[in-house]
Amino acid sequence: MLLRFLRHRGLVSVLIFEAILFVVFTTWADLALTLPRFPLGSGVVSVSLASLLGLPAVLAVANAFNWALTPLEALSVRSISLRIVLAAALCHGFALLSLLVFFGEASGLALLGGYCYFLSLFSIGTHLGINKLFWVLPTLGGLLIVNAPSAWLSSDLYEATFGFFYSENKIEYPFTVFMLTIFIVGSLFFKKPKVIS
């Protein structure tokens, strides 16, 4: 019955969707990185791989909403099992993130990893009982974090905080720390009351 639950939640569709994203992102990754520059903050910032993480975030949010429990499920005696199974099913996002973003060379793979990362983050957030607005903070925060430093910080401060990670091509580390911080802060401010539990 749990497998039926996952099937009807669209797990197969999610996996197919991810495969399509993989093809799209790997095929057009170079094109994505040569998009025109746009103004942000006090300077002009190129549309980088990092800023494109906004796209996976939007896609992930669209998918994550499909995974919210219905009132019948939330009020059922199996609600804890359902939440655990959902979390387990969504862990593939973190696994792919680890493999593709941290170790992948191609930017398309990183974008796919970013998508999986956001999908996991939003879906788990949904099931932890955070309301629908909570995704705004991670998304905006993430975009600011990856773009703002070079535009707003002085070059010395920028070098001191982010330069090392950029030079090592490991911007995902501070990015992840910031995202998790925002996620936790967001969960405190947007905490949804518990359904009977």
Next chain:
Amino acid sequence: MSQDELLIEIDDLSFGYSRKSLVFDGFSSSFHTGATAILGPNGSGKTTLFDQMLGVRARKSGDIRFSVNGKVLTTRELRGNVGFLPQSDVVFHGMTVGEHLTYAAWLRGCGKTEANDEASRLLDLVDLKSKRDEFASKISGGQKRRLGIGMALVGKPKFVFLDEPTVGLDPEQRFAINTIIGTISSKSLVLSSTHQVEDLTQTYGQVLMLRDGEKLFSGSTEDFLNGGNPMETYVSRMNEADAAQIP
């Protein structure tokens, strides 16, 4: 089998969607075994009251107790004894009518065989046996509503919450659903928010009338109607409340 004494008590409930305005401010009421209609215009607090009783939204203050034969239920005990029909239909795409009921029974804690038996019983109750193998997304609005009621009644819950069970249905469908509510209310406590005041005499023994979170009436249907026509009585009570508000 003797009938259980079921009771929901709401004491001094306060709740608001924002800090500035409260939907309920010190609201108290109680409900007993049988069917109670919760009446009121849109925005009067009917669905919010359900949310409060089901614990969907945290209350500012107050207490809500569910008890069976004088014993107050824990939230864990309550989980297995609550059936809920939401305002909008819950339909899983790619799942048949029968699978919906089996799934609902499984959610209630039934094993596979027990869930199938329960699904068969409910298909009979809500008169959807002929639709068992059809996709739920393809059946009519009234049939979806009946399916929703069937899902809410899995496991014979003692407390049943129906949020506008007959909204948008034709008279025949409404009659069928009201008959089901009448049947289950002999052994359950059924709370049903509705705009269909014409259904009062067929189905409901008690009435709670709300407006802006205030209790305009609470008592038996007989007392509510006082020999009058349901629609006229409803409108006149609303007008009286309006007149009382004018300074």
